[in-house]
Amino acid sequence: MGEVANKQVLLRGFITASPRETDLEFRVGRAELGVPDGSKAVLVKNLYLSCDPYMRGRMREYYNSYIPPFQPGSVLEGFGLAKVVASENPHFRPGDLVSGMTGWEEYSLILKTEQLRKVQVDEKIPLSYHLGLLGMPGFTAYAGFYEVCSPKKGEFVFVSAASGAVGQLVGQLAKLHGCYVVGSAGSQQKVDILKNKLGFDDAFNYKEEVDLVAALKRYFPQGIDIYFDNVGGAMLDAVLLNMRVGGRVAVCGVISQHGISDPEGLHNLSSLLFKRIRMQGFLQSDYLHLFPQFLDCIVEYYKQGKIIYIEDMTEGLESAPAALVGLFSGRNVGKQVVCVSRE
Amino acid sequence: MGEVANKQVLLRGFITASPRETDLEFRVGRAELGVPDGSKAVLVKNLYLSCDPYMRGRMREYYNSYIPPFQPGSVLEGFGLAKVVASENPHFRPGDLVSGMTGWEEYSLILKTEQLRKVQVDEKIPLSYHLGLLGMPGFTAYAGFYEVCSPKKGEFVFVSAASGAVGQLVGQLAKLHGCYVVGSAGSQQKVDILKNKLGFDDAFNYKEEVDLVAALKRYFPQGIDIYFDNVGGAMLDAVLLNMRVGGRVAVCGVISQHGISDPEGLHNLSSLLFKRIRMQGFLQSDYLHLFPQFLDCIVEYYKQGKIIYIEDMTEGLESAPAALVGLFSGRNVGKQVVCVSRE
Structure with a gap:
């Protein structure tokens, strides 16, 4: 399938204070649009990325938390909603929409697929809600x-x-x-x-x-x-x-x-x-066994008009560093999401 | 039954710092050895008094706690083990041993008897343990x-x-x-x-x-x-x-x-x-419904020799102020009890 340009956001180095935009680097790298044979990996095109406060914890050089730090010089990770482009994993096929941990880039090769969830498309629910209301x-x-x-x-x-x-x-x-x-x-x-x-x-x-x-x-x-x-x-x-x-x-x-x-x-x-x-x-x-009943409950409430959800969506991966940093000064109004691509 | 001398310990005034002996007053007052007719009250002779850290909270002028403050110029209250001398309450008879809230004095008239418990004498268990291990x-x-x-x-x-x-x-x-x-x-x-x-x-x-x-x-x-x-x-x-x-x-x-x-x-x-x-x-x-099973369990453990209990006993009501104050510098070794009278 060949190599393509791949916009990316990287962590420059570990931080100690509140995150600043200069702690992150935007660059255009390259991505190989394929999956190693027999790897069980999937290659996805990221559509929406989630900006979450816990990510600040991963920008510190601190190894005692429930999740390890990012690596300086490497692409950030976070929850995302993505479309499968290529797959060596029997559970996922090209065209599937998935949510889970992905990279802050246009295309990501996901090696650990255990936590990846297939998303059921529902015309009444915005796709990005799978990073917020339903995520x-x-x-x-x-x-x-x-x-x-x-x-x-x-x-x-x-x-x-x-x-x-x-x-x-x-x-x-x-x-x-x-x-x-x-x-x-x-x-x-x-x-x-x-x-x-x-x-x-x-x-x-x-x-x-x-x-x-x-x-x-x-x-x-x-x-x-x-x-x-x-x-x-x-x-x-x-x-x-x-x-x-x-x-x-x-x-x-x-x-x-x-x-x-x-x-x-x-x-x-x-x-x-x-x-x-x-x-x-x-x-x-710690409560993932309740996820299915959560989805049933919230989807039902949403469709009945009993709950609403407010998003703050920015456009383009270029806007991602400012969107993430903005969380810590409360700049966002509602759930902060970055739209990398609409499809 | 007449009037007798009654040694007492009073709070002089509200405190703000750690308790000192001078915050308390020892005096010899008088007690009427009778109970008002139809009052449901009991008159007890106090045998053992318990010194507990929570009592410091009652020495402050602070009304938002789970228990109201002591009154300056009045006799202290605390858990005690006592013998009933006179009773207008059908549940208690002269000679009964009881544990519950009583005064820091030789003889106390107890008007609120709801929390008073009759104590079963067991030769294998020291009476004062009803203020500690079994209290x-x-x-x-x-x-x-x-x-x-x-x-x-x-x-x-x-x-x-x-x-x-x-x-x-x-x-x-x-x-x-x-x-x-x-x-x-x-x-x-x-x-x-x-x-x-x-x-x-x-x-x-x-x-x-x-x-x-x-x-x-x-x-x-x-x-x-x-x-x-x-x-x-x-x-x-x-x-x-x-x-x-x-x-x-x-x-x-x-x-x-x-x-x-x-x-x-x-x-x-x-x-x-x-x-x-x-x-x-x-x-x-908040757990008083469990008290009976607690007693069964601990008495059994104690009689089997599976648990022991260490007391720090001082003799005479005169020693009570020093005993209470000593809690806050850790002077006591084990549960601090004051013996007012052995019978």
Whole structure:
């Protein structure tokens, strides 16, 4: 099938601070459009790439996490939605649409195909949703809310980074569960989306609050039963003082701490004891047995118009470095996706 | 029955720092040895009083805890083992031995009898054990270990304040469960007790370790599955960096923070996410339905010689202020009890 030009995004070197565009390199390389005989590999054309906060962890020289770092000088990896071009794997045929770990480039040779999922095309659902609503972030929201938060009807739920890829679904699932839901976000535009489009009971811009403890007390005079934590840091500390007895904190992300080598101290952990709080970190990958029921549930809700999903789509692989970096300043509005090619 | 002299210990005023003996007042008051007609109250003679770290919380002017503060100028309250002298309550008769909340004095009129438990005398078990091994601290260990820690055979368990009223039982239960158990304590004497009397696999004096993270790495090269936390603060922060994936932290006490108005910051909460750790605060009072099975289990273990219990007993109510204050500098060796009268 021959060799073609292959746009790529590489990591220049390990970082210690928040990611900058200059930490990444855009270049036009070459790709061989074939698959080694008997390799079980597939060659894909990447259509959509997902920008996710956890990727910052892979840009550090830190080997103790649940996922190894990227290699300096190598193409970034991330979740993507791609079309199979060539295959030596009996489970995949040219033309199949797949989601899973792929490279930040136009064409990728995928050697590890165990986690690759075939995607059923459904005209009523945008393809890119398989990276968000129906992908890892959506499943994170689903597993975290139902499996970690132990929600009950009528409970008071707080979601930080609430308009993000995960938060927007958590809030909607909580509403469908009969909870009272308040979200925080970093701009008035996002607050408006939470209240007017996503159906949150209330929302606030945390950047405009000088006293987070007081702000939470205002929005939750009765206290918080469930905190779905996407940010960590000062917000988590403030939430701990506003939890109700028997409350639960699902620790999903620590985006506020991503640029900080020496993380902020938390001072209110005694609340765990006084309020008998359960605080639990989780990864969606520990709940993969629930993925099929997640898909059934969310596809059904979506088709019934009970949930919506907001994406922030940029065009072209050239835009990928800025899109990824923008996550850490909250520039994206909704799930950040890069469109490499529409087909 | 008339009026008699009644030794008492009172709180002088609310405190903000660690408790000192001068915060408490010993005096000889008077007691009326009768019960108001139709009151359902009982009058008891206190035999043993329990000194527990949670009592420090009741010495502060803080109303948001699970238990209200003591009243300045009033007699302290705490768990005690007492003999009924007079009763207007059909469930209790003169001569009965009872355990429950009583006053720090020789004779107490107990109006709220709902939580009072009749104690079965068993010649093989010291009466004072109903304040420790068979009382609130023992039950805290039992409920915390079995209900909060979700222990599995072969897991690596770390207990802080391990020779204390709760810790010594947690460690022994963990050993009986087939776990590997290491404890920390604040003196060589306590370390020796942990290793030589209580059957811990290993133990160390935290005061002699300059780097707690490194110390824990030495004692748990494979990491920690379960941390039974009696102290909070810097030790908890160090443990978080040494936890294994899927680990559990039971937050039972924060004795390291009792004297501090502005608690130490915790910096390693990100481990909750990376290691998918569940961290849970609990109170034994949330598990009272398990109390009968706890008693059956622990009495059986004790009679079989499978567990032992170490008490630090002081004589006379006059010694009570020093005994309580000593908890916060770790002066006690084992469960601190005050003997007011042997019968």
